[in-house]
Amino acid sequence: MAETHSTMKPLGFELPPFTLPDVGSNRTVSSDGLVREKPVLVMFICNHCPYVMHILPELGRLDRDYSARGLQILAINSNDVTSYPDDHPTHMRSLAAREGWSFPYLYDESQSVARVFDAACTPDFFLFDGTHRLVYRGQLDDSRPRNRAPVNGKDLRQAIDAVLAGQVVSSVQRPSVGCNIKWAV
Numbered sequence: 440m441a442e443t444h445s446t447m448k449p450l451g452f453e454l455p456p457f458t459l460p461d462v463g464s465n466r467t468v469s470s471d472g473l474v475r476e477k478p479v480l481v482m483f484i485c486n487h488c489p490y491v492m493h494i495l496p497e498l499g500r501l502d503r504d505y506s507a508r509g510l511q512i513l514a515i516n517s518n519d520v521t522s523y524p525d526d527h528p529t530h531m532r533s534l535a536a537r538e539g540w541s542f543p544y545l546y547d548e549s550q551s552v553a554r555v556f557d558a559a560c561t562p563d564f565f566l567f568d569g570t571h572r573l574v575y576r577g578q579l580d581d582s583r584p585r586n587r588a589p590v591n592g593k594d595l596r597q598a599i600d601a602v603l604a605g606q607v608v609s610s611v612q613r614p615s616v617g618c619n620i621k622w623a624v
Contacts (some may be wrong), residue, residue, distance in 0.1 A: 443560040443619040447576055450610065454479060454571035455555045459515065459545035462531040468513065468543045476569045478602045479511045480595075483553060483563040483620065485518045486534050487525040490617035491561050493584040497592045499538050505599055512542035517553035518561070518621040526621070553620055560617035564595055568602050575602075577612035 458469040473479055482498070484491045502512060514535075518526040528546045535544040547553055556565060566575035575598035582588040594613065601608045 441619065442616050445563045445576060445578075445615040446557040446559045447612070447614055448557050448565070448573060450573050450576070452573040454481075454567045454573075455552070457552045457555070459547055459552060460528075461543035462528040462546055463535045463540075463544055468545055473511050473571070475571065477509045477511050478569055478599070479513065479567040479571060480505075480599065481556070481565040481567070482512070482514045483517060483556070483558040483561055483565075484514050485516045485523070485526045485561045485618075485621075486530050487518075487523060488561040488618040489584045493582065494562060494579055494590050494592075495538055497579065497590045499540065501592060501595070501599075502540055502542055504596075505603075506541055508603055510599060510603065513545060514540070514542060515545045515547050515552060515558075517547035517550045517558065519550070519623040520548075521623065523621045550620075550623060558620055560615055560619055562617050563615050563620075566595070566598050566602065566608070568608075574598065574608040575612060576615075578615045583616065 456470050461468050520527045531544050568574045579595045580593040582590040598608045
């Protein structure tokens with residue numbers, strides 16, 4: 440299990456335009472369709488990564504705790520499914536259903552969205568405020584598959600709470616750590 444750190448995209452980056460298929464609803468989701476005044480959380484995840492599997496329960500808690508409060512949540516899988524068939528949209532659909540997610544789980548087959556975000560690992564988190572400017576990029580919390588730190592979403596939750604309260608998000612942010620995105624050759 441090789442650790443890869445997120446790139447820490449510069450704060451202030453504007454949410455880029457994208458349109459991707461949602462494997463759960465079989466509809467497309469576009470960044471243009473997001474409510475401009477509401478914050479957006481974009482999570483790059485996949486099905487097979489041990490780092491993602493380790494935090495799956497917390498992703499569901501984030502969904503339950505924040506979707507009703509106005510946070511728009513999107514998960515994106517950009518892995519190459521030829522080399523990593525466990526990340527195929529069929530398996531993505533099963534995972535989303537099993538976890539009971541209400542947020543879209545999008546498939547970035549061309550990997551173009553991951554490239555625009557400079558996403559590097561799974562999981563990789565990007566929080567945008569109501570003007571859709573990047574205010575947080577970094578880790579969920581200190582927990583990793585091999586340590587005993589609790590999976591509680593502390594770092595990301597502090598940033599979300601600040602955004603929802605109209606407060607400034609701390610600029611002290613630690614990179615996310617996970618498996619590298621599996622780029623097509």
